[in-house]
Amino acid sequence: MDGYTPEPDVxxxxxxxxxxxxxxxxxxxxxFVAESVSRSTVGQDYGRKxxxxxxxxIPTYLIVDVLTGERVLYQVPKGDEYTSAVPYRFGEEIRFSLAGVEVTVRTDFKKIG
Incomplete structure (x- = not known):
């Protein structure tokens, strides 16, 4: 590595x-790591990180891009790239396995209470 140590949001x-x-x-x-994209971090989140x-x-990386409304789930790292990148739109559930546990990430908003 080049000495850079990324600090994920999740x-x-x-x-x-x-x-x-x-x-x-x-x-x-x-x-698992996740990043929430902002105008100041978009280049880092989709590039260097x-x-x-x-x-x-790191087996699973989720980018939550509030600027475009998209989410991208990256998996299966090989070298410095992921071999799987699955895009999701706002409102779609993201499902994946994390250490043998099935995980569902909801990407919609629901009022509580």
Missing amino acids: LVVDAGALGPGDAFVDQEHVL LNQYAARG
């Missing part, structure tokens, strides 16, 4: 990989 790691006060986790324990997460072998 991070899911193996149970027990982080202890109280830990700020960093070894990349082999990272199962995408390549860095793949190069680190």
Whole structure:
């Protein structure tokens, strides 16, 4: 790596990989990262972070792009690229497996209460 350490908006790691006060986790324990795109981060989220997460072998990367209303689920890293990229529109459910657990991410808004 080039010394760059991306900091994801959302991070899911193996149970027990982080202890109280830990700020960093070894990349082999990272199962999922997600980024919420803003005008100031769009280049990083779709560029450098995408390549860095793949190069680190992070199995699943979700980009939530509020600027375009799209979400992209990247999986199956190979080198510094993901071999699978599935786009989703706002309102579609995103389903994937995370360490053998089926995960559903809702992308619509529902008023609570």
